[in-house]
Amino acid sequence: VKDWQALTQWALARRAFRRTPPRQQVLDVFTRHHLPMTAAEVHRRLKNRRINLASVYRALSFFSRLGVLTSVDHVREGRRYELSDAHRSHHHHLICQGCGTIQDFEGCFLGEFERRARKEKRFRILRHELRFFGLCQACAA
Amino acid sequence: VKDWQALTQWALARRAFRRTPPRQQVLDVFTRHHLPMTAAEVHRRLKNRRINLASVYRALSFFSRLGVLTSVDHVREGRRYELSDAHRSHHHHLICQGCGTIQDFEGCFLGEFERRARKEKRFRILRHELRFFGLCQACAA
DNA sequence: TTACGTGCAAACCCTTTGCCTTGTC
DNA sequence: GACAAGGCAAAGGGTTTGCACGTAA
Numbered sequence: 001v002k003d004w005q006a007l008t009q010w011a012l013a014r015r016a017f018r019r020t021p022p023r024q025q026v027l028d029v030f031t032r033h034h035l036p037m038t039a040a041e042v043h044r045r046l047k048n049r050r051i052n053l054a055s056v057y058r059a060l061s062f063f064s065r066l067g068v069l070t071s072v073d074h075v076r077e078g079r080r081y082e083l084s085d086a087h088r089s090h091h092h093h094l095i096c097q098g099c100g101t102i103q104d105f106e107g108c109f110l111g112e113f114e115r116r117a118r119k120e121k122r123f124r125i126l127r128h129e130l131r132f133f134g135l136c137q138a139c140a141a
Numbered sequence: 142v143k144d145w146q147a148l149t150q151w152a153l154a155r156r157a158f159r160r161t162p163p164r165q166q167v168l169d170v171f172t173r174h175h176l177p178m179t180a181a182e183v184h185r186r187l188k189n190r191r192i193n194l195a196s197v198y199r200a201l202s203f204f205s206r207l208g209v210l211t212s213v214d215h216v217r218e219g220r221r222y223e224l225s226d227a228h229r230s231h232h233h234h235l236i237c238q239g240c241g242t243i244q245d246f247e248g249c250f251l252g253e254f255e256r257r258a259r260k261e262k263r264f265r266i267l268r269h270e271l272r273f274f275g276l277c278q279a280c281a282a
Numbered sequence: 283t284t285a286c287g288t289g290c291a292a293a294c295c296c297t298t299t300g301c302c303t304t305g306t307c
Numbered sequence: 308g309a310c311a312a313g314g315c316a317a318a319g320g321g322t323t324t325g326c327a328c329g330t331a332a
Binding site for chain 3: 314327
């Protein structure tokens with residue numbers, strides 16, 4: 001994202017936006033490191049560590065609203081729990097971006113999933129997120 | 142999970158565990174409501190609202206260690222950001238349960254995914270998580 | 283010059299913990 | 308009657324916000 005011009009869309013909606021060292025450097029961190037990072041991690045990697053952590057938070061939400069950054073974890077307000085697979089059937093979740101409700105969805109295949117979601121639940125999928133948890137090479141040894 | 146007997150495994154490892162109203166009621170909430178809930182949401186749904194929120198937190202981690210409950214969202218320490226798809230290629234993540242590192246993984250099919258993860262990244266998948274984000278029937282209207 | 287953005291510090295919210303009491307086994 | 312578990316309140320850690328100053332445009 002070297003072209004700040006591309007951000008104009010949102011700039012028009014608001015009055016203007018400014019290209020400042022904190023914002024520039026936060027963006028630099030993301031172009032240098034391709035992995036999801038927390039505010040603290042981004043801050044740790046800034047060229048100029050004098051930049052305030054609060055400014056990093058503000059830059060993150062700034063770029064998120066612009067669509068340049070996305071939050072990997074869209075669940076708000078704390079960790080959520082549910083009964084584990086051992087005590088109920090394996091399933092996934094349909095998370096509504098409108099109202100935030102989470103409903104269960106049984107089954108496990110991707111293409112079929114999207115079809116069934118549309119037909120059975122009338123759920124319109126805008127994007128999906130697939131995560132694997134396990135052990136990397138180093139940790140498995 | 143009506144049978145507290147099933148929890149004995151862990152009970153043996155530790156000294157013992159007790160069947161108390163707070164734990165019972167927290168579990169009741171999960172058997173009544175099949176959706177991921179935060180501590181606050183669980184608390185809100187307790188029969189007896191006099192039960193302390195801290196006790197709910199303790200019950201949640203208690204049942205998690207027992208394997209009765211699982212945390213839907215395994216990301217620790219705050220929200221993580223990364224460049225959005227518009228600014229880089231579509232990809233998923235491999236999250237190591239050992240060291241917590243997150244590495245990118247290009248591509249998008251489930252079965253093939255697991256094979257490639259094992260071969261290309263030497264990543265041993267223990268479990269996966271698939272999430273869809275979109276609009277439910279009500280919100281799409 | 284204007285008003286957006288930053289730094290700083292306090293405020294907030296969710297979660298955890300210490301300590302004493304309660305109540306299960 | 309022991310000791311695990313709960314209630315209460317304070318502490319902790321991440322995130323947000325108010326305010327005055329600095330600075331990009």
